Amino acid sequence: MKRQWPYHLVLMPLSLLFAAPLVWMLITSFMPDAEINAFPPHLWPSHIDFGGYLKVLTEDSYPRWFGNTLLVTAVAVVAHLVLCSLAGYGFARLRFRGRGVAFVAIMATVMVPTQVLMIPTFLVFKSLGLIDTLAAAFLPWLATAFGVFLMRQFFLSLPRELEEAARIDGCNRLGVFFRVVLPLARPALATLAVFTFLGAWNDLIWPLIAINSEETYTLQVGLTTFAGARHTQWSALMAGNVLATFPLIAAFLVAQRHFIATMSFSGLKG
């Protein structure tokens, strides 16, 4: 390419503009409030100040929320990997009565939007005694139609010969699944794990509806609720934001290739 500069002229400022809020978030999380609120504001802290982090980690139930979210996310990811890959394989390879109906029913749920489900789900959780428990936050994340669909598409793309060879060697279905199919599915499983991690970690509406007591909050609910109480204590708010966001950004950077491949895959075929 000879003339690259016109592209850079547009893309460079735009990229920096997109990254700037996150960079500013990181910088201000290490800045004393007095410097953040000064006019003109300091663009760089005079010294690295951990006051915000200290406040967040000691005064609020932040570590607890972090732990809650970690637990919810871990359950969601593990359950997703197990349930969706089993179901995806079942729909892709096995023939059994009711398969078509079950698959259509799962795919139909994609159309039902969250807001229709909010109220009855709250009532179901209430009658099951799940209100104010973390189970309410992870139950909707045990398996999703997207996960089943993703795994089914992946298994359909695998050649059957390998499985047939193992079957002839006397391996049963479960054995074939665990010893032959699953090891091949690592890229799809990685993608599914990243997506579930992202969705469960960032989920706001379910825990918001189902959890009322402070010690059971997830990170997102805690952040939002306490943003009001900590108004103008910006370094603490930004420290909380950094702690809640950077695990995701790290996961994204590591899995970027898988992630973007799936986004576009699900995008065009979904």
Added chain:
Amino acid sequence: MAADALTMRGRRARPRVRLMPHLTGWGFVGPATLVIVGLSIFPAVWALILSLRDDNLLAPGSFVGLQNYRDLLDDPDLRAATLHTLLYSVLYVPGSLIIGLPIALALNRPIRFRAFYRTCLFVPYVVSAAATGILANFILDPQFGIVNDLLAGAGIARQGFLQDPSQALLTLVMVSLWGSVGLPIVVYLAALQDIPRELLEAARVDGAGAFRVFRAVTLPQLRPATVFLVIWQTIDALQLFDLVYTTTKGQPLDSTTVIVFYLYQQAFQLFHAGYGAAVAYALFVVTLVVSGGALWYARRGEAPS
């Protein structure tokens, strides 16, 4: 289980051979099906029933037929919320495509720093609505926010942004675009890479200029991606909730109450479960009609080829 196994063995191999594949199949798909269908079809039916009742969230009420649906037709607050949602969607959906497509076209070129640009533009997509909301409140704060400081430095008057009734909705659109334009970029980028090279080269050999190639070859090839994005982003816009909840909570002066936020207030703050369910169903139907309409329109356009 043990009893089953015994009777099976007693009945010899034949019935077992017929039954086993079905049991195996359900063993594989059963748990996921139970969770997914149980947590959506069942509540969806319940919501439909609720929408015909005047239940309070905490106590059951009585059957009222279509009264909730009649009520929502002349609810001025719902009308305002609908208006805000429409305004937001009209700005957000085309906005995300108009910003996303040129960026994807540029990123599709073999230029330096491509991975860096792509990462910068996509990273906001993984940031949660809660973190985005808090960050937006901070950066756009009328008094302490860095954006106003920068504007003042450039000699431009300070703005109210999320705290100014005439700017709040527009500001929300901007914040949403920041957080989500990564999706159209990535989807368009993938679609661009799927366009056969021969097609583009043939057009160039025929003497088409860059703009002509784009209009006659690239754009039609991107059609499925565009249809998908229009539907996806429209659904996203009609269901806007998280960002409103974490920034303005419908304020200032109710200028940013959108439908789902209004529904949340009705159901979970005023406990009008029945009415909330009716609003939810009305929105569901509108969403279905809009996406169905978009699909129909797209198919019709494709028919001649």
